[in-house]
Amino acid sequence: MIYEEFRRQLGKAGLTVKEFAELIKQTPNSITNHAAEGEVPSHLAIIASLMGDMAEAGVDFRATLGRIEYEPSKPRGGATKGRFGGSKQPDMFIRTGKGPNKTMTNATTGLGGNERGDMFAGDGEEHDDAQH
Structure with a gap:
């Protein structure tokens, strides 16, 4: 997914890159660094797309993420x-x-x-x- 489409999906979800990074326990820089490449890794594209679609369908993705226990990535x-x-x-x-x-x-x-x-x-x- 190209970075601009990724940002569009975050917009559908009502998220900034910083908010998205916090939700998935990443640093904002680890996300914005992909802008220079022009594309985001597939796992981030999938998460952003699902969040955008869930938000459009009226599903609270924050509650879903809140039920998942996981450790933040090590820098x-x-x-x-x-x-x-x-x-x-x-x-x-x-x-x-x-x-x-x-x-x-x-x-x-x-x-x-x-x-x-x-x-x-x-x-x-x-x-x-x-x-x-």
Whole structure:
């Protein structure tokens, strides 16, 4: 389904993209990102079409959705300290000691640093911050 038809179906249902996203426990961006592609995935097209037809027939689709128990989708990416968002990647830092002041070595470059982000040339040895 092209994105404009998708929006038309949401209009029939009396919904904005934001309201639709909230009803299906998605983020609005996860829906509007499809505008650039020009088409929406078939599962979203089916849901929007059913909602539009149900609304036209006087059926309360909100009550139907309210009876369904489901978990929201987990956001993709999930950037955290030492890990960029997007596709799953290996951890960037490997702990080489215990405690808050011990070295963390970048798994890719071999450079070392501590948990505060202070960086220095890694030699594979444990270091205490006070020495650097």
